[in-house]
Amino acid sequence: MTRPVIVVVGAGPGVSGSVARRFAREGYDVGLLGTDGEQLVQLAGELEALGAAVGRTVVDVTDAEATTAAIQRFGGFADRIDVLHFNPSAFREKDPLELTVPELLEDVALGVGALLTAVQAARPFMSGGGRVTVTGSMAADKPWNRAASLGVQKAGVRNLVRSLDATLAPDGIRAVTVTVRGTLSTEGAFTPDNVADALWSAAHQVVADWQVEVPYAG
Known part of the structure; x- marks a missing residue:
């Protein structure tokens, strides 16, 4: 039997990297999509040290064609995708009187629209027991007006x-989406590793009691 596979969309050094390491420690191989090639190389090395086979692609996930091709390559390698994790969002410090419609739509294309692309690309490789996990935020309920588009993205996703x-x-x-009700930090309850643990647990809920939104308050 082949090892299970997780594809991490929006991979980088924060929560997404912690998610990749968490699943790798549990025996998953990993596909990484991100925009920073150096970060992907570093993360891939960490995952390989944990025993995972790793594929990585530098891609703008708002490019539907390129993202679809990358995910299909990952899925085709093992003929399966067991977990698709979606992490991207855009932080743009503009309030609603400064934010333009094109800027809002650009941010929503990343923080919401790219999830559609990713799921549609992964679906042919997913079967019963497969999971889609998303990093959510309290900004969906309590947006900061100085970053108006972020709240729209998190509510939309x-x-x-x-x-x-x-x-x-x-x-x-x-x-499932895990709503992080706190600010990410390097120590305490809201470290990326702790949020990754919450995402792992959310992906492994008892199906009969499935919650589509799981709050994480530390």
Whole structure:
């Protein structure tokens, strides 16, 4: 049997890197999509040291064609994707009177739209027991007006996850977002590693009691 596979969309040094390491320690091989080639090389080395086979692609995930091709390569390698983790969002420090419509749409294309691309690309390689996990934020409920687009992204992606879960559930695939109700930090409850643990737990919920949104308050 081949090892399970997680594809991490928006891979980097924060929560997404911690998620990749958490799953690698549990025996998963890993596909990484990110925008910073040096970060991907470093993360890939860490994952390989944990015993994972790693594929990595530098890609702008708002480029639907390139993202689809990358995910399909990862899926085709082992003919499976067991977990798709989605992490990207755009932070743009502009309040609603400064933010333009094109800027808002650009940010939503990254923080929400790219999830559609990723799931549609991964779906042919997912089967019963597959999971889609998304890093959520309290900005969905309590947005900071100085970063107005971030709240829109996090509210939108949480809503989209509900639709994805309802669509995929009949085939035994579930989707979940973990709403991080705190500020990421280098120590304490809100370290990237602790959030990654919460995402691992959310992906491994008992199906009969499935929650599409799981709050993480430390």
